[in-house]
Amino acid sequence: MIEVKNLKKTFHLKSGDVKALDDVSFSIQEGSVYGVIGYSGAGKSTLVRCLNLLEVPDEGTITIEDYQGIEMHGGIPTYQGKRMTARQQNQMRRGIGMIFQHFNLLERSTVFDNIAYPLKYTGRSKAEIAERVQELLALVDLREKIDAFPSQLSGGQKQRVAIARALAANPRILLSDEATSALDPDATESILNLLKDLNRKLGITIVLITHEMAVIKAIADRVAVMEEGKIVEEGTVYDIFSDPQAPITRKFISSASPLGKIDKLIADDSSLTQIKPGEVLAKLIFQKDCVGEHILTTMAQQYSVNLNIILANVEYLHGNPLGGTIGILSGSPENLAAGIRFLEENHVRTEVLKDGRVD
Ligand SMILES: Nc1ncnc2c1ncn2[C@@H]1O[C@H](COP(=O)(O)OP(=O)(O)O)[C@@H](O)[C@H]1O
Ligand SMILES: [Mg+2]
Known part of the structure; x- marks a missing residue:
């Protein structure tokens, strides 16, 4: 820890x-x-x-x-x-090993020497060091570059060398x-x-x-x-x-997030974000236990709420849905309220961005 x-x-x-x-x-x-x-x-x-x-x-x-x-x-x-x-x-x-943005490799030394460097004064024999370097190169999948110089490597390959060097002392x-x-x-x-x-x-x-x-x-x-x-x-x-x-x-x-585009659309007063009286422009965000997009369809059908989608993006992170939809919700005031309640109950968080309802 x-x-x-x-x-x-x-x-x-x-x-x-x-x-x-x-x-x-x-x-x-x-x-x-x-x-x-x-x-x-x-x-x-x-x-x-x-x-x-x-x-x-x-x-x-x-x-x-x-x-x-x-x-x-x-x-x-x-x-x-x-x-x-x-x-x-x-x-x-x-x-503790450490790696950096600019790799910090010894430019005049080969890949082998770069990785062997931290092992130099640790009491290991030459043969042991060579074996360990081979092991490390296999670990970072760069065996064929053992004799190359950093200038002959791509950025990704340089970082692999740096990772191997950082891991040298286990x-x-x-x-x-x-x-x-x-x-x-x-x-x-x-x-x-x-x-x-x-x-x-x-x-x-x-x-x-x-x-x-x-x-x-x-x-x-x-x-x-x-x-x-x-x-x-x-x-x-x-x-x-x-x-x-x-x-x-x-x-x-x-x-x-692709849904982040909405802020600019609203700031630019885009025609996509125009709402009529009674309508709501909302971000519908899927939360951890939400079972998926069909919640939106169910809400629309069950409560006679129309959802006009402007942006949508859902991905899965660690097995849970991340993202949602931004759109204009319309319907009678009662239906709209009930529909939004239904979404909340089903782990879809509603963030109202523009509200055309009168209260
Ligand atoms: N050695 C240093 N001497 C003086 N100021 C430093 C030094 N290292 C960092 N700072 C200052 O400390 C603040 C945090 O820097 P840093 O930790 O490098 O931030 P980050 O890595 O998040 O960009 C910055 O204002 C930076 O200018
Ligand atoms: Mg920094």
């Missing part, structure tokens, strides 16, 4: 202080994929760098790997009441800081599949930092949303996607 309590980190700049981490707490279950999302400058990179003490927090407590409760006081890490030694810090870091945790942000969509998908695979096969815990909702949706179990050094929302990926609470989370979700 990884547990972080009341983590604080302020950078003191000439232009003023920046609170990169402003009292951050969360815990990550062993073997899970934990996403952290936020816009640029939210404090995500500082957070992951603090997890392995590449950056030392000012205050707070971190439990990671064998180190239960590393306490920070005035920027000094202490463990079991004593200042943490460099040796302890290095030992802790060996249990860490139990992998920190990924925007690892797919420099990749095209195909490479992104294949790297995310690889990470999910490693998570399943090796049981490795993954902490995934990103500014892209799609990345979270693809592989994370839980997600924390960061803004200005704070976690503003945290939960299972399904709950956060289906019912975001914080304004910034709503913004993230809506920008990633």
Whole structure:
């Protein structure tokens, strides 16, 4: 388990202080994929760098790997009441691999040497190192590139090398800081599949930092949303996607969802969004236990409500429906009210966007 309590980190700049981490707490279950999302400058990179003490927090407590409760006081890490030694810090870091947006490979070294590098001073023989490198290359499916130089590889292949290198010492945790942000969509998908695979096969815990909702949706179990050094929302990926609470989370979700287009249509006063008196423009969102689209048809028939669909998008996430429909509902006031009640009872959340009813 990884547990972080009341983590604080302020950078003191000439232009003023920046609170990169402003009292951050969360815990990550062993073997899970934990996403952290936020816009640029939210404090995500500082957070992951603090997890392995590449950056030392000012205050707070971190439990990671064998180190239960590393306490920070005035920027000094202490463990079991004593200042943490460099040796302890290095030992802790060996249990944590890290990958980055720009891969950070040694450009003048071959794939073999890049991966072998962290194994160099670990007391292994040359033969053992060679064997381990082969193993790692098989794991990331890149055996044929063993003698290539980074400049001869695609972005996706470079990230595979970086992943192999990060896993060389068999860490139990992998920190990924925007690892797919420099990749095209195909490479992104294949790297995310690889990470999910490693998570399943090796049981490795993954902490995934990103500014892209799609990345979270693809592989994370839980997600924390960061803004200005704070976690503003945290939960299972399904709950956060289906019912975001914080304004910034709503913004993230809506920008990633086809249903988000409605905001622009309304702002532009599009003819699609014009309603007559008595009508309602509504977002009908499928919730966890909703059994599917036929609820809408049933509602329309049973309550004589007409549904004129403007946008629709439903997908399945962790086995549950995500998304819904945006459309104009019309019918008698009683039928409309009863129809909407029926939807709510059947786990379809109604968000009225424009209301032509008189009350
Ligand atoms: N080493 C540093 N020195 C000074 N300011 C920093 C440093 N690292 C990060 N910051 C500042 O802290 C804030 C959070 O940065 P960062 O953690 O990199 O955010 P993110 O990864 O979410 O984009 C930003 O305002 C950034 O400018
Ligand atoms: Mg960053």
